[in-house]
Amino acid sequence: MTKTRHRIVATLIGLLFLYAGCMKLLDPAAFAVDILNYRILPWTGAVLLALYLPWLEVLCGAALIFRRAYRGALHITAFLFALFLAAYGSTRPRGLDIDCGCFGHGMHRGYWSTLAVDVLLLAILVWLIKSDVRPPVQKL
């Protein structure tokens, strides 16, 4: 039962990542602007990330759904959520009021609700990682 629950949750997060990656892939130029708006990377860095990150999300999403390279995908996904939490969390203290760019260009969500959803998803991913630790092989 617990295993089934894990699979459902991982699949849902995988679908979310797949959707987020595909939405960004529709318009990488607009996504580069969204990244630039964080004022963390220069334009060249924003372009590189705008080309790379959507595919990373698509691959991780697919890996979580189809359970291929599952553990690696879980770790990358958790790392991406933590990175986003730090980057987006820092915008308000730095006087920026920007779209998160989470699901492509032009999605408007509140600062606190975005952070809350991110923390929740990160907590779920940590739970999935911890519960995925396989027991050591018993020696006969």
Next chain:
Amino acid sequence: MPLALRQMLAILLLAVIPAVATGLWHPRRPSWQSDEVTLAAAGAWGQSVLWVDARPDSDFARAHIPGAQPLNEDYWDDLLPGLLDHWDATRKVVVYCSSLSCQTSRDVARRLREEVNLPNVFVLEGGWEAWERQQH
């Protein structure tokens, strides 16, 4: 090497291939050249700059960069002819909105490039706030 680490490396490397293809062939791939200009750089262009104010009408009415033409998405069709009256091929268009994090200047700049086919369209870094800061 632990399994999770091997899988992470495989995913991270695999993502590079479609990312390179996206950079080469995607119709909406980003340009490597930034369209942002600083106030100092725009100032150095002198009289060839055509300032475009992408803020709401009420903000434009309150104050704007001298000589700026208003153009926002709410009244695009009404305001565009006025802008084009002031434009000629020698001018560089610099669009600004209220602050560093506003988005409207980018949207207006993109529409000027894609729908009106204007060349040399830039976005002012820091927007109206940067201009005001320089004045004080």
